[in-house]
Amino acid sequence: MKLLIRNLARTTTENELRELFEAYGSVQSCSLVMDKQTGNSKGFGFVEMPRPGEAKAAMKNLNGTMLAGQPIRVKKAEIKPEKGDTDGGTDE
Structure with missing residues (x-):
C-alpha cells in the first residue's frame, strides 16, 4: 500500500521517514x-509498505504525530491516471 505523508519539515530525510515507518513493518520504498x-x-513524500495491515497500522498511529516539530499527515495515496490517458483507459 502506498502512503502519502504531508506536512514534513523541509529538513526531514528519507532515512528518518523510513525509520519512522519501519516501526510498523517492512518498507518497500520511501x-x-x-x-x-x-x-x-x-514537504511531502511517499512510503510504500507491501503488507496492507502494517500500512494501515502505520497510517492510524502516525497521522498527527510530531516529526521535527511539525504534525505530519498520513493517508493512503490516490492512484492518478497515466498522463495522456484521457478516456479512462478504454481502447476504441
Whole structure:
C-alpha cells in the first residue's frame, strides 16, 4: 500500500521517514518529493509498505504525530491516471 505523508519539515530525510515507518513493518520504498530547481524537499513524500495491515497500522498511529516539530499527515495515496490517458483507459 502506498502512503502519502504531508506536512514534513523541509529538513526531514528519507532515512528518518523510513525509520519512522519501519516501526510498523517492512518498507518497500520511501521517497521525498524534491523541488527540481532548488533541490530542497517540497514537504511531502511517499512510503510504500507491501503488507496492507502494517500500512494501515502505520497510517492510524502516525497521522498527527510530531516529526521535527511539525504534525505530519498520513493517508493512503490516490492512484492518478497515466498522463495522456484521457478516456479512462478504454481502447476504441
